[in-house]
Amino acid sequence: MKVNKNKQLHTPLSHLPLRPSTQQLFATRGFHSQQEVQESFRSGGLSNLAAELGIALSEAGRIWQELQSLDHDAQKENQISLTNRRPVSAQELLAQRPEGASNIITFCRQIDQMLRGGIPLGELTELAGSPGAGKTQWGMQLAVNARLTSWTGGVQGETCYIDTEGSFSPERCYDMAKALIHHVQSGLGRRRQRHPYLPERWDITPEDILKGIYVIRVHDNAALQATFEGSLPQLLRERAQTDFPIKLVVVDSIAFPVRATPMSVKGDDVEFFVARSRQLTVYANQLAHLAAHHDLAAVAINQMTTKLKDDGGELIPALGESWAHAVTTRLILSHHRGTNERTCTLAKSPRLPAASANYQVTSAGIRGVENSNASNSQASGQKRALEDPQMTN
Template sequence: MNTNRPLDELGFPAVVISRLLESDFVSTDDVQNLQPAELGSATGLSLKESAEVVRLVSATSISEPQDVLQIIEDESDIPHIVTFCEAIDTLLGGGIPLRAITEISGTPGIGKTQMCLQVCVSVQVPVSVGGVGGQALFIDTEGSFTSSRIKDMASHAVHHVQSISTDNPDAATFTVESILKGIHYFRCHNYIEVLAVIRHLPTLLQSHPNIRLVVIDSVAFHFRHDFSDNVARTGLLCQMTHSLIQLAGSHNLAVIVTNQMTTKIENSGSSQLVAALGETWGHCPTLRLSLHWQHHIRVATLIKAPHIRTSSVNFQVTVAGIRDISSGSVTQNMAEAQNSKKRKWTSDDS
């Protein structure tokens, strides 16, 4: 149902309508997602007048209810981005889902960024080969993006796709060069720049309609270090998440955010590692995937997901990217785990 309506049909005073039209606000869609202060700044309306406009527009934008059968059918049709690790794809119900926010948390070196880089490559697998044929946007807050690593993953992905689809013309156009061109990159040095990029996303998605993946690596970095007021931080995070989930739904794309870990002290005095940013943030992502070490093997645990049972699987990070684990790779994973611990001890001593 199309709920877009001309603003002059909503019964606003003539002076308000005049200000809106002069500022190119013609329909309810033009006002959607704006805060009163933003509308007032753009039109010259008072804060009270702007708040009333936003309130009435929101009230007229409520669509007709859906029946539950339609909801189930819609959810069953949601595409997924494969990770090239069958165990993780099965864990997630087919891969990273579009129209949702997936959080990936874990300690340094466990593979969060590697997972993001892998999905930036695999989102571009052609539809005819079982992919979604999209592009990716990578918002880098920690400087962890490595173009040479992307190139390695792309090379192996191209080899795999072309080896299983020798007669498919779409597979022939899936090249390392096309993959590198299909990843758009922003480096953000503070939370203001992160919010600015997210605010710019609707415009960017209009000019790049094939983007099917937005990655923020990591969402925690600036929001943990640049804020002393946790309430203000939580408010901004919730607003940001609301904007992202709307974009995910309206543009049929997946959002991945990585998160750091922090130590939570229990009332008993014991402690445990948990995802950062607090319990309120924990309700924001649609899915939450936790990566951790267990007996020198990387483990992915699904800790939150609608309609999917919580469980864990093993995986590995190889030269090719994120892959299923095999018995022959256990020794390699043990060595990587030991090296990771040595780096942590060195960092703690310095």
């Protein structure tokens, strides 16, 4: 049994937001503080911790990682509390919401309804899907849509597109931008009959839209880290005071560099896994922080992986549980074989019910599928452009 050496200096494990099964394990094996767990790890790595807890190495890795992510959250909370110690009521938080659109329209009516307006600003959204589901098409379409003006229900912003796979296509973006302008322009005449204050035309070219999409190509994890810590925050600051601040950051994909680049850790696979999960938690926190601080939508594109089960395999988003916990909203894209129809499923949201809606990839970009039986949006409430059937399809 482990002896409690320095209890008074450290928060008891029972006071930490750990999973009940982890709490119980620590209690039965005589671990009372984080310090004791760290000492066990330092003296012989995960295998020592696993032996002292009487569990498998992989389980010890998971528990170690659970503790590490708490450390990171605590650091972040400390940073925040240095600048803002006053509790804020929920009513104040609601009143502090910035004016104007708070979502990036997806251009698919049913998906916008499902998400109550589109991809939310101020938080991290994950788009996960199997190869060919249209993830990159989504990333580019959102980048184009982010430029929509406030009078079309848009957020009137620019995009930073972090391309880790080399799949960003300026030609495809150009086509989408052209189609978007055409779509807005062609509906304007009719809209002006009801809303005469609207301008006669949207004075913009596809080139203007492309100029507002900043692409950062990164080839490995080190470059991604440097981007999150340097060039991305710098770009956000530079654009913040302009008429078109960055309103969307797309990482396409977050999985590729993290899964492909070996982490600089010594030891076995479990330590590698722990280092990777920790790195992902840091990325998720950085993206969430930038999203909240700059009131932008952070979109991380993720791949799918097969989880082996007794009765076969199940396709789930890659990168594991701690990443899944860190994202605010999770959307899963799937492709119906033999058709162009695809489904977007809202798999995780802190405020919306689970739902799904269909979409297709067309030459003009991502578009909705009207009257689709497969659509199952339970969400009600529409916003701005959604009230106008001209804007989404």
